[in-house]
Amino acid sequence: MLKAFYHLLARDLRLAFRSRHELANPLIFFVLVVSLFPLAVTPSADLLMVMAPGVIWVSALLSVLLSLDRLFKQDYEDGSLDQLMLSPNPLVILVLAKVFAHWLLTGLPLVLIAPLLGMFMYVPDEAISTLIFSLLLGTPVLSLVGAIGVSLTVAVNRGGVLLSLIILPLYIPILIFGANAVDVASDGMSVRGQLLFLAAVLALAISLAPLATAVALRITASR
Amino acid sequence: MIDTESGKTALMLETRQLECVRDDRLLFTDLSIKLAAGEILQIEGANGSGKTSLLRILCGLRRAEEGDVYWQGEKVSQVREDFYASMVYIGHLPCIKGDLTTLENIQSLLDTRSQSAPIEEIDEALAKVGLAGFDDVPSKALSSGQRRRILLAFLFLTKAKLWIMDEPLTALDVQGVELVESMLMEHRETGGSAVFTTHHGMQLPCEMSSVTLGKGQGSKC
Numbered sequence: 001m002l003k004a005f006y007h008l009l010a011r012d013l014r015l016a017f018r019s020r021h022e023l024a025n026p027l028i029f030f031v032l033v034v035s036l037f038p039l040a041v042t043p044s045a046d047l048l049m050v051m052a053p054g055v056i057w058v059s060a061l062l063s064v065l066l067s068l069d070r071l072f073k074q075d076y077e078d079g080s081l082d083q084l085m086l087s088p089n090p091l092v093i094l095v096l097a098k099v100f101a102h103w104l105l106t107g108l109p110l111v112l113i114a115p116l117l118g119m120f121m122y123v124p125d126e127a128i129s130t131l132i133f134s135l136l137l138g139t140p141v142l143s144l145v146g147a148i149g150v151s152l153t154v155a156v157n158r159g160g161v162l163l164s165l166i167i168l169p170l171y172i173p174i175l176i177f178g179a180n181a182v183d184v185a186s187d188g189m190s191v192r193g194q195l196l197f198l199a200a201v202l203a204l205a206i207s208l209a210p211l212a213t214a215v216a217l218r219i220t221a222s223r
Numbered sequence: 224m225i226d227t228e229s230g231k232t233a234l235m236l237e238t239r240q241l242e243c244v245r246d247d248r249l250l251f252t253d254l255s256i257k258l259a260a261g262e263i264l265q266i267e268g269a270n271g272s273g274k275t276s277l278l279r280i281l282c283g284l285r286r287a288e289e290g291d292v293y294w295q296g297e298k299v300s301q302v303r304e305d306f307y308a309s310m311v312y313i314g315h316l317p318c319i320k321g322d323l324t325t326l327e328n329i330q331s332l333l334d335t336r337s338q339s340a341p342i343e344e345i346d347e348a349l350a351k352v353g354l355a356g357f358d359d360v361p362s363k364a365l366s367s368g369q370r371r372r373i374l375l376a377f378l379f380l381t382k383a384k385l386w387i388m389d390e391p392l393t394a395l396d397v398q399g400v401e402l403v404e405s406m407l408m409e410h411r412e413t414g415g416s417a418v419f420t421t422h423h424g425m426q427l428p429c430e431m432s433s434v435t436l437g438k439g440q441g442s443k444c
Contacts, residue, residue: 007334018322079316
């Protein structure tokens with residue numbers, strides 16, 4: 001079972017590294033959007049500092065949302081998804097492997113580049129670590145919850161709008177707590193509560209989202 | 224009720240009173256099939272008569288409105304793991320990744336089934352399907368017929384007892400068709416069974432059962 005997890009993870013990572021231009025898309029999107037704000041709004045440190053947590057979190061969220069399609073689309077179109085569903089291994093484990101690969105390829109790069117963007121946006125030094133931790137806890141949830149939406153819409157042509165409608169309401173709590181944590185940390189207060197909330201949501205998402213995704217995939221396949 | 228001549232040997236796959244409805248159209252009802260070890264069954268029928276739907280029901284990807292599929296006497300839903308380990312389904316989609324090489328494609332397909340094969344065995348299978356020397360070529364550089372041949376090599380390596388194939392002859396040339404025929408014969412001799420659909424003529428020098436779908440096709444329900 002672990003082997004199946006590892007093999008699928010390795011396959012997805014290998015496939016992603018074979019088409020690198022796609023790999024860089026979410027990261028470039030994230031950097032571009034955040035760096036446009038100082039140009040469009042104002043370069044003033046006071047204002048940017050106030051906007052920074054929200055801007056960085058919204059950009060990260062949209063960047064993950066745009067990359068979600070990649071999760072199952074290709075496998076659905078070339079028939080590999082059927083083979084995954086006919087595997088003797090539990091589909092939940094395979095889903096978890098695919099979502100983990102997705103997070104490693106989209107969420108993790110965002111977390112790693114975030115401190116730099118935080119500095120662009122005058123996020124105070126003491127809040128940078130909170131920015132990293134909130135994204136580290138939040139982006140896996142975005143991938144996990146996103147997978148449910150993608151598995152429901154993968155068979156729909158141009159299901160992008162539908163996907164956003166399904167997913168965005170579920171993303172909002174993560175966005176609120178994530179951005180709020182950075183905001184509060186900038187004021188030098190404790191963010192224990194916000195981070196614990198994000199961690200709790202992550203635990204919930206890891207245990208339940210793959211189950212929901214597996215069921216949704218079976219429904220999609222039976223059409 | 225359509226009943227194929229059931230063999231005297233062990234019963235592999237069985238359906239009882241299957242009914243399939245698609246978009247409010249009844250595709251087939253009361254379909255009972257029996258497939259014994261060493262038996263090859265062709266599903267016939269016009270376009271849209273439900274051949275693919277039937278195959279997807281047989282392998283558990285699709286749910287039948289009525290009726291159940293049985294594997295060696297047990298309901299498939301109860302022996303899922305065992306059934307999936309003994310069955311291989313090849314749909315009309317290639318399930319080949321263009322960015323992976325031939326070898327990697329075969330290995331990842333086998334990994335999905337929790338199987339593995341030594342390199343020599345894979346080379347042998349590739350030679351058999353006429354892809355010797357293509358093992359490190361990215362599959363996007365191959366023709367669609369060659370991609371189907373990768374699937375045939377995979378099929379061969381799974382050593383599964385039951386093959387469920389949807390249009391296995393798509394994109395294959397004359398030699399390819401002969402190859403599938405000889406693979407089926409070999410499979411049959413080792414006690415394997417197969418269910419397939421095709422619009423191409425397939426001549427097997429052995430007894431072959433067939434089921435025709437499409438009677439009462441299109442009736443609204």
